[in-house]
Amino acid sequence: xxxxxxxxxxxxxxxxxxxGKRLIRRRVYEQKVSQHSxxxxxxxxxxxxxxxxxxxxxxxxLASSPNIIDSLLKxxxxxxxxxxxxxxxxxxxxxxxxxxxxxxxVDSEQMKMFVDFYNSANIISTNFIIIISALVSVSFFxxxxxxxxxxxNARSKVENILKFSMxxxxxxxxxxxxxxxxxxxxETIEFFKIIKITDFLFGLQWSPQIALREDQVxxxxxxxxxxxxxxxxxxxxxxxxxxxxxxLLSAIYLSEYSKPKIRAIAKPMLEVLAGIPTVVYGFFxxxxxxxxLRNSGASVGLSLSSESALAAGLVMGIMIIxxxxxxxxxxxxxVPQSLxxxxxxxxxxxxxxxxxxxxPAALPGIVSAILLAxxxxxxxxxxxxxxxxxxxxxxxxxxxxxxAVTVQIVVLLIGDQEFDSAxxxxxxxxxxxxxIITLLLNVLSIYIVRKYREQYD
Amino acid sequence: xxxNFTEIRLRKRYRAEKRFKIYSVSALILALLILATLISSIAxxxxxxxxxxxxxxxxxxxxxxxxxxxxxxxxxxxRSLQKKSFYSMxxxxxxxxxxxxxxxxxxxxxxxxxxxxxxxxPNKLPDNNIIYVPxxxxxxxxxxxxIDRDLPQDMRTISDNQISYLDKLISNNRIKKTISWRLFSxxxxxxxxxxxxxxxxxxxxxxxxxxLIISFPIGVLAAIYLEEIAPKNKFTDIIExxxxxxxxxxxxxxxxxGLAVFLNYMNMPRSAPLVGGIxxxxxxxxVIIIATRAAMASIPPSIREAAYGVGASQMQVIVHHVFPxxxxxxxxxxxxxxxxxxxxxxxxxxxxxxxxxxxxxxKITDKATVLPAQIYMWANNPERSFEYLTSAAILIxxxxxIMMNLLAILLRKxxxxxx
Numbered sequence: 001x002x003x004x005x006x007x008x009x010x011x012x013x014x015x016x017x018x019x020g021k022r023l024i025r026r027r028v029y030e031q032k033v034s035q036h037s038x039x040x041x042x043x044x045x046x047x048x049x050x051x052x053x054x055x056x057x058x059x060x061x062l063a064s065s066p067n068i069i070d071s072l073l074k075x076x077x078x079x080x081x082x083x084x085x086x087x088x089x090x091x092x093x094x095x096x097x098x099x100x101x102x103x104x105x106v107d108s109e110q111m112k113m114f115v116d117f118y119n120s121a122n123i124i125s126t127n128f129i130i131i132i133s134a135l136v137s138v139s140f141f142x143x144x145x146x147x148x149x150x151x152x153n154a155r156s157k158v159e160n161i162l163k164f165s166m167x168x169x170x171x172x173x174x175x176x177x178x179x180x181x182x183x184x185x186x187e188t189i190e191f192f193k194i195i196k197i198t199d200f201l202f203g204l205q206w207s208p209q210i211a212l213r214e215d216q217v218x219x220x221x222x223x224x225x226x227x228x229x230x231x232x233x234x235x236x237x238x239x240x241x242x243x244x245x246x247x248l249l250s251a252i253y254l255s256e257y258s259k260p261k262i263r264a265i266a267k268p269m270l271e272v273l274a275g276i277p278t279v280v281y282g283f284f285x286x287x288x289x290x291x292x293l294r295n296s297g298a299s300v301g302l303s304l305s306s307e308s309a310l311a312a313g314l315v316m317g318i319m320i321i322x323x324x325x326x327x328x329x330x331x332x333x334x335v336p337q338s339l340x341x342x343x344x345x346x347x348x349x350x351x352x353x354x355x356x357x358x359x360p361a362a363l364p365g366i367v368s369a370i371l372l373a374x375x376x377x378x379x380x381x382x383x384x385x386x387x388x389x390x391x392x393x394x395x396x397x398x399x400x401x402x403x404a405v406t407v408q409i410v411v412l413l414i415g416d417q418e419f420d421s422a423x424x425x426x427x428x429x430x431x432x433x434x435x436i437i438t439l440l441l442n443v444l445s446i447y448i449v450r451k452y453r454e455q456y457d
Numbered sequence: 458x459x460x461n462f463t464e465i466r467l468r469k470r471y472r473a474e475k476r477f478k479i480y481s482v483s484a485l486i487l488a489l490l491i492l493a494t495l496i497s498s499i500a501x502x503x504x505x506x507x508x509x510x511x512x513x514x515x516x517x518x519x520x521x522x523x524x525x526x527x528x529x530x531x532x533x534x535x536r537s538l539q540k541k542s543f544y545s546m547x548x549x550x551x552x553x554x555x556x557x558x559x560x561x562x563x564x565x566x567x568x569x570x571x572x573x574x575x576x577x578x579p580n581k582l583p584d585n586n587i588i589y590v591p592x593x594x595x596x597x598x599x600x601x602x603x604i605d606r607d608l609p610q611d612m613r614t615i616s617d618n619q620i621s622y623l624d625k626l627i628s629n630n631r632i633k634k635t636i637s638w639r640l641f642s643x644x645x646x647x648x649x650x651x652x653x654x655x656x657x658x659x660x661x662x663x664x665x666x667x668x669l670i671i672s673f674p675i676g677v678l679a680a681i682y683l684e685e686i687a688p689k690n691k692f693t694d695i696i697e698x699x700x701x702x703x704x705x706x707x708x709x710x711x712x713x714x715g716l717a718v719f720l721n722y723m724n725m726p727r728s729a730p731l732v733g734g735i736x737x738x739x740x741x742x743x744v745i746i747i748a749t750r751a752a753m754a755s756i757p758p759s760i761r762e763a764a765y766g767v768g769a770s771q772m773q774v775i776v777h778h779v780f781p782x783x784x785x786x787x788x789x790x791x792x793x794x795x796x797x798x799x800x801x802x803x804x805x806x807x808x809x810x811x812x813x814x815x816x817x818x819x820k821i822t823d824k825a826t827v828l829p830a831q832i833y834m835w836a837n838n839p840e841r842s843f844e845y846l847t848s849a850a851i852l853i854x855x856x857x858x859i860m861m862n863l864l865a866i867l868l869r870k871x872x873x874x875x876x
Binding site: 063066067070155156159162163165166167168169170171172173174176177179180183184186187245246247248249250252253254256257258266268269270271272273275276277278279280281282283284286287288318321322325349350351352354355372375376378379380381382385386406409410413414427428431434435438439441442443446 | 470471473474476477478480481482483484485487488489491492494495498499502674675676678679681682683686687693695696699700701702703705706707708709710711713714716717718722723724739742743746770771772776796797799800801802803806807811829832833836837844847848851854855858859862866
């Protein structure tokens with residue numbers, strides 16, 4: 001219904017574009033006055049005035065109507081069955097909705113009544129919005145039609161609409177940030193109402209399974225986040241230990257030593273490494289790297305857990321190599337050629353130039369690249385979900401299984417989510433911590449570049 | 458300073474030079490070797506999944522079944538037709554237990570092939586037909602020599618009796634190896650020999666469609682505003698800092714946003730490409746904005762000034778000149794951003810796009826899964842055949858992503874202009 005309406009509207013606005021063009025042509029012809037704006041602006045003016053109000057109204061309706069109809073259905077259920085509890089009403093409500101969608105059969109007379117009610121509420125609200133938006137659109141269109149004159153400034157009107165939509169689009173970035181911060185903060189505050197903030201930040205025990213019975217010992221679940229922070233730090237350190245030397249040295253080779261031909265081949269290959277989805281790295285870690293490490297550990301008498309921090313960290317390091325190498329490559333390339341030539345003129349070898357001149361000059365950029373890579377590693381999810389453990393284990397031993405912040409978020413949220421249980425809220429608290437840490441790292445990396453960058457040119 | 462001293466020091470410095478060069482070369486080689494290992498290990502382990510073992514069984518319908526078929530094909534009891542036909546090929550197998558073992562050679566979905574055969578060839582109803590149906594995953598692995606038949610019986614998932622039946626089938630030439638097209642034509646299944654990727658591929662396409670139609674217009678409009686129009690003030694500063702920060706937010710946080718705002722607050726459908734697409738669009742937005750700005754910044758000011766010189770308005774300069782010239786760069790950035798979104802898994806796990814879904818989604822509000830999420834689910838499956846299937850799925854995903862990236866590179870090569 002709504003789709004048909006929107007398609008008709010689209011067609012009408014298309015037609016009105018050409019109508020506007022013809023209208024202004026005729027007026028110009030009749031009045032023999034030179035027009036202010038070109039024909040197409042008049043056409044656009046008409047068609048935009050026809051379609052934009054409808055689109056905005058429909059979007060508002062799409063966002064708000066499910067909630068309104070839901071609450072209508074709820075109050076209907078409440079009125080006809082007054083002795084149901086709130087939870088039972090909610091269950092019945094979702095049953096009615098699934099029956100409406102055809103997933104559940106309509107099995108009783110009462111059910112049929114509710115489904116019919118839901119159905120008619122939907123139809124009424126759709127018809128309502130179509131009529132309202134059609135009326136609004138038509139009046140806007142008539143208003144626009146009335147204003148079309150030979151000397152009418154249609155161009156600046158159309159340009160203003162375009163400009164306004166650009167400003168709106170730029171605000172989406174801000175809205176997203178606000179959305180992220182608000183959704184994380186609200187749930188986190190809820191979480192800290194149940195669990196003390198000090199227990200979360202400094203507790204040494206993490207076992208979020210809520211007890212099944214209320215009188216069970218430790219019925220709360222324990223939410224001390226230190227073990228999972230340690231796990232994330234351990235895995236990230238291993239990753240950086242792999243990625244920084246390999247990434248940095250390959251960048252140095254590519255920008256200082258390699259022939260252009262080798263560079264032309266190797267650089268895209270590294271970019272391929274950067275384009276591989278993380279779920280693939282996770283599979284690689286679980287299928288190839290972890291068994292390999294366990295077997296080679298066993299052959300020298302070390303016992304490695306099959307979900308060792310080492311395997312996850314190693315593969316995460318591999319994932320980060322291209323990030324570090326491409327960012328440092330850019331920074332090293334930005335060091336002016338005159339510095340290299342000056343150093344060579346003083347008689348230094350190429351490696352001395354790199355170590356004593358280029359690296360110090362590029363250091364702020366390299367540090368910021370490493371910080372960005374660090375924040376990527378901390379926020380990386382799939383590799384640790386597939387290769388690291390689930391049980392929180394307070395250890396610095398890379399051969400043992402540890403868990404990470406992102407793993408816990410996934411574990412806590414997969415399955416049914418109830419927004420009032422401490423388990424679900426804990427995931428948001430962890431997500432908020434993650435967000436803050438990566439934000440700080442990002443800000444720090446920008447600050448370092450701004451503060452310590454030397455201007456050479 | 459003696460000559461000798463200089464000599465020694467010089468030699469030392471040259472050695473250091475050589476050492477450093479070797480370090481850096483080996484770092485690069487190591488990185489490329491790792492890439493080669495990664496791709497080849499996945500490619501090798503995906504090979505078994507691209508072929509599939511089929512068993513030919515003699516099927517003959519009796520008159521009752523033909524009548525039933527002509528009434529309505531659904532009335533025919535296809536499973537029992539399959540069983541009876543298969544048992545009749547092994548007259549020696551009599552006990553219930555043996556028959557059960559025998560039947561386990563065939564996939565649980567074998568009867569579907571028989572049904573399909575008769576639906577496609579209704580004229581062959583009364584004939585004696587040889588119909589090839591998929592074998593079970595254990596048979597599949599045995600014939601591909603992945604399960605070792607020399608192992609003692611209790612160490613493999615297939616019994617000695619079953620192997621003897623198989624040998625009979627092999628000697629009667631009733632085993633056929635085909636390319637497993639069902640990877641593309643079937644959707645997910647609990648049985649590895651029936652599982653395919655169609656659901657995931659269609660889900661990915663739908664999700665990427667939503668992502669593209671949201672992130673491309675918004676990203677391009679925002680970038681044009683910030684690069685060409687916006688006055689330098691606090692407000693635009695905030696937006697710019699914001700975009701840079703959003704680019705560094707971990708993807709899982711976008712998943713939390715989707716869960717809290719779109720699912721919990723706005724009551725949007727769970728597991729739907731609509732929500733997945735919106736979440737990924739928000740994630741891709743900074744990428745597109747940054748790429749678009751870079752593409753527009755590389756258009757020389759002389760173009761703009763010439764357009765202003767002949768009396769164009771600011772919008773006309775942008776719409777008629779700057780934007781078309783920057784379009785190849787914008788499209789390149791968009792394709793790369795979309796390719797990244799297509800490989801993303803973590804935020805989609807948060808909004809439930811990893812459920813086991815058999816139906817192929819047909820619209821953006823249907824329950825669906827995406828290719829990377831399906832890879833994740835298959836990778837968690839303990840059955841051995843799924844390991845090969847997962848590798849095959851990864852290979853398919855990588856091929857799609859590499860093709861997208863190649864498209865971006867070609868676009869850049871073809872339309873790149875030096876000013």
